[in-house]
Amino acid sequence: MTDSESPSGRFRIAISAWEARMSLWIETPTVLDKTTGETLLSFKDGNWSLDAARWLSDSIVELTLRKYPGNHLPVNIIATLDCANRTARIGEKEVQFLAEVESALDNALTWRTVTPPPRAARSGFASAVRRFFFGK
Template identity: 30%
Template sequence: MKDESLSPEGTYAIRFDVFEVRMSHWVEVPGIFRLADDALLFDLRGEVWSAGPIAWLSDSVVQLSVRRYPGRVSCELVLNLQVGRGVAICGTNRFEGALSALENWVRRQ
């Protein structure tokens, strides 16, 4: 299971709601917070999207893979938390926009 993932300078954190869906199969649903004020910037919690590999490209840009459970839908996300925008690619579908709109778009995939 994933621990909290901090950005390189500790400005942001990805926190996970973790639960077991089958014996020894865990889902790790991400929510991204700005630590200075604990503001929730991007949230897939409440859904069954499990986080895969995470790469902090800078202190405010994160690359994150998520996969819907169960199913075959997966998305690659690049989120710029400082400017509040990102890009999501789910299969052949692509969306670019504000984090709240991107979050809603991913939830509908």
């Protein structure tokens, strides 16, 4: 993903990329108002990554975001930012201030926990010796 500007050039999405693991890049966006120099959206947790940005108008942008690591549902979340009014929508939820976007995104995730499968019952001579010596 590369940096992106609104149609008029007033708003800009700057990307800061880092490699989480081999060939897995996290591209954290920052949304800026070039006229005022104000940072409209900045992520404290650098694990949010921008997969796509689509300008719907000069001041409204749709961001498709994912959070690393990906053990959550949904995999991607769409945040629609109104840069001029400094508000957003995440799914059906209205966000009054852009400073609240990151916590609203975090709250929209359902984390999955992975539990290992149960150990299979051991049988046979090797298992009997292991149980005798190690109690397992």
